[in-house]
Amino acid sequence: TTTSRFEGYDGNWIVLTGVFDLDADTYITAELTPGANDNIIRFYSAGNEIASITQTEFNVSKLLVDDIQIDGNTISTTTANTDLNLLPNGTGGVNIDNINISGSEINNTVSGAATRFTSTGTGYVEIVGVDGVVLPVGTSAERHPSPVLGMTRWNTTDGRLEIFNAVTWESVAGTSGSVSTTDAENIALQVVLSLG
Known part of the structure; x- marks a missing residue:
């Protein structure tokens, strides 16, 4: 009982x-x-x-x-210093909220949404390697419709790296612009002639 x-x-x-x-x-x-x-x-x-x-x-x-x-x-x-692998089948990806990770690509699945890498305190974001970083490339007509301060891209129309300063797009070389190859050659020739 x-x-x-x-x-x-x-x-x-x-x-x-x-x-x-x-x-x-x-x-x-x-x-x-x-x-x-x-x-x-x-x-x-x-x-x-x-x-x-x-x-x-x-x-x-x-x-x-x-x-x-x-x-x-x-x-x-549970084993120290071991990886945790999330492996999709075939061409699938791993989805975490709005982020899809597939192969070597990280994609924000929400159209038009910003993808942010944030740090705390005095931390910063570091891209490690020796080769380079590829920035967005496009014409003047393809600029973002609502740019934000610091947005950077390669402008194929003007052939320059440009940055948005919160008012307008400008060359990263500043308002005076960069020196063209022809100008650089002319300056070098003048220096050589002046030195004899």
Whole structure:
């Protein structure tokens, strides 16, 4: 009558119905109470519910599969200094909110939205490598319709690197502009002639 279960004795009292350990504090139920018919399978350990299964979800506070642990809102590896790989099938990508990562591309899936890399305190964003960085390229007609301060691009119409100063687009060389190849050659020739 204490547990409302049928028991048998073989040197120890054993629950005869369901799945229980020897002291009946670790077990599985198919419904919360007899006759509840709530369609939830519950798993208990030491008297505490640790997991449940419904038609639509598997609810567990912590899940450990091989070297991957899911605990609350954290996915981590349990082995030190190992990578956590999220690998899509075929040409698929990994989606995190509005960001899709596929191969070597990071794409904001919201059309017209800004993608921001932010830092805190005195931190900064560093691009490491020895080759170069490719900036956006386009004609004057293809400029962003709502530019923001600091927006930078290569203008193929003017053949220059330009930056938006919050009022207008200007050359990164400043208002005086850069020296053309012809001007540079003429200046060099004048210097040579003046030095004899």
